[in-house]
Amino acid sequence: MTSLLNNVPVLVTGAGGFIGSHLTERLVADGAQVRAFVRYTARSDIGYLRLAPPDVRAQIEFIFGDLRDEHAVAEAMRGVDVVFHLGALIAIPYSYVHPREVVETNVIGTLNVLMAAKQYKTSRILHTSTSEVYGTALRVPIDEDHPLQGQSPYSASKIGADKLAESFARSFGVPAVTIRPFNTYGPRQSARAVIPTIISQALTRDEIYLGDLTPTRDFTYVTDTADGFVRAATADAVIGETINLGNDREISIGELARLIIQLLDRPIELKTDRTRIRPAASEVRQLHADNRKAKAKLGWSPRTPFEDGLRKTIDWIRAHPEYFTPDRYTV
Numbered sequence: 001m002t003s004l005l006n007n008v009p010v011l012v013t014g015a016g017g018f019i020g021s022h023l024t025e026r027l028v029a030d031g032a033q034v035r036a037f038v039r040y041t042a043r044s045d046i047g048y049l050r051l052a053p054p055d056v057r058a059q060i061e062f063i064f065g066d067l068r069d070e071h072a073v074a075e076a077m078r079g080v081d082v083v084f085h086l087g088a089l090i091a092i093p094y095s096y097v098h099p100r101e102v103v104e105t106n107v108i109g110t111l112n113v114l115m116a117a118k119q120y121k122t123s124r125i126l127h128t129s130t131s132e133v134y135g136t137a138l139r140v141p142i143d144e145d146h147p148l149q150g151q152s153p154y155s156a157s158k159i160g161a162d163k164l165a166e167s168f169a170r171s172f173g174v175p176a177v178t179i180r181p182f183n184t185y186g187p188r189q190s191a192r193a194v195i196p197t198i199i200s201q202a203l204t205r206d207e208i209y210l211g212d213l214t215p216t217r218d219f220t221y222v223t224d225t226a227d228g229f230v231r232a233a234t235a236d237a238v239i240g241e242t243i244n245l246g247n248d249r250e251i252s253i254g255e256l257a258r259l260i261i262q263l264l265d266r267p268i269e270l271k272t273d274r275t276r277i278r279p280a281a282s283e284v285r286q287l288h289a290d291n292r293k294a295k296a297k298l299g300w301s302p303r304t305p306f307e308d309g310l311r312k313t314i315d316w317i318r319a320h321p322e323y324f325t326p327d328r329y330t331v
Contacts, residue, residue, distance in 0.1 A: 003030035004234040011080040013037040013067060013113065014087030014128075015060075016047020018189045019181070023084060023226040025052050028059050030230065037076045037087065040064040048188045067109025070116075077116040081123040082233050085113045088128065088158070091192045092278070093331040095154035106157035107164065114168040114176070122175070124239070126229055127165040129180040130158050131218070131246065131287050140250075141290035144180070144242045151282050162242070169240040177238050179229055182246035182289045186222030186309060187316035190323070191330040195219070195310070198257050199317045200324035207269045208261075209329075211276030213254030218246045218289045221304035221312075231298040238297050246289020247302045263310055276329055 010027055014020040015036030027034045038046055046062055065072030067087045077083060088106045089095070095102040110127065117125050134142050135149025150156030168174040185195045194210075194217070201208045228245040232238060251259070254270070261268045277283075294300045317324065 003032070005082070005230065006031035007033060008082060009033040009035070009080040010082045010084065011035045011037060011077055012084045012086060016045070016049050017086065018048065019184055019222055019225055020086040021048035021052065021188060022186070022222045023086065023229055024049060024060065025056055026223070026226045026230060028056050034059065035061045035063055035076065035080060037063045037065060037073075039066055039087075051188065067112060068104050070112045073109070073112040074116040074119065077113070077120060077122065082126070083113060083117065083122055083124070084126045084229055084233070085110065086128045090130070090154065091331060092132070092152045092154045093192075095152055095157070097331065099153035102153055103157045103160070107160045110161035110164055114164060114174055117174050117176070118168065118172050124233060125165070125174060125176040126232055127161070127176050127178045129162045129178050129242065130155070131180060131182040131244070131289065132284060133159045133162060133180070134287070136285040137288060140286065140288040141248060142244070142288060143290040144244055144293055151284055166240070175239045177232050177240070178242040179232055180242055180244045181225050181228070182218040182220060182244065182287055184222050184225045185219050186313050189222070189313070191325065194253060194256070195260075195313060196317060196324065197330070198260050199314050201326045202260055202264055202268050203314070203318055204326045206267070207271050208257055209271050209273040209276070210253060210257060211273065211278065212283060213257070213270070213272070214252055214285070215283060216250040216252045216286045216288065217256075218248070218250050218287050219306060219309075220245060220247045220302050221309035224302040224304055228294060228298060228300045231300050235298050241297065243294050243297060244289050244291055245294055245300070246291050247306070248289055248291050249306070250286065250288040259307070260310060260314070263307065263314065273329065
């Protein structure tokens with residue numbers, strides 16, 4: 001079956017990142033004409049796309065720049081029909097340390113994408129939100145009408161970016177769709193996230209150090225999240241909408257750690273590291289996605305059973321120990 005994105009010029013911001021690299025590979029497989037916007041370094045580092053097969057990389061046009069640079073973003077968006085805007089600074093603990101950089105990248109970067117979309121009359125913008133904008137659940141499962149709560153500088157920056165996307169759709173007719181993934185996991189995720197943190201420690205040590213074990217999260221495997229983005233790029237009647245991508249299943253961090261230990265089948269002790277505990281009023285206590293809108297509007301539902309996804313992630317981390325430092329807390 002021919003993809004609706006076959007031969008369509010697309011841009012992925014944040015293409016070298018965890019979700020972005022999987023999405024970029026998926027778009028190449030679907031026959032899209034893919035342009036990847038990645039943050040400039042002197043090493044011309046293309047992020048996790050360096051792990052893509054050479055024949056896949058050969059089909060990608062790489063553009064280096066910074067989301068905060070209006071000119072760089074505009075040049076990258078020139079001539080593309082669909083923009084998947086995933087570029088962002090996403091680490092919550094990092095946002096405690098450098099909130100200005102996080103706001104500039106996530107808010108001003110998104111403004112630059114929207115301004116270019118308005119200028120070029122881009123056919124569709126897939127703007128990436130996060131379940132962190134909901135804060136601790138006031139009701140579950142969390143639907144798209146749940147109140148937004150800025151419980152960290154990161155979540156506040158994403159609320160600002162989301163509202164900019166909404167305002168450009170309402171004010172200027174910019175065809176923006178906001179995709180709100182809950183906790184995505186899988187191969188290539190960095191140690192700043194909880195699942196790689198647990199697995200990388202569990203593979204190399206007899207003790208796992210974590211912060212609070214009681215918050216709950218809703219996890220979706222990365223290829224399922226990428227599929228949601230692709231479906232949103234071509235679905236009818238979704239312009240201006242916000243759509244959750246989640247698994248409709250919550251699990252506590254403690255239960256998650258014990259499940260991973262069970263899958264590894266070795267004795268490992270859980271310990272608390274107080275430096276990993278977030279400020280009490282900032283910690284999101286509960287996330288549980290209502291994914292009915294994604295099912296109805298996109299025909300999307302997660303396909304990867306949680307334990308299968310964890311096994312794939314364990315296998316990848318075991319094969320790539322060079323990306324992880326289990327003895328150090330990654331902010």
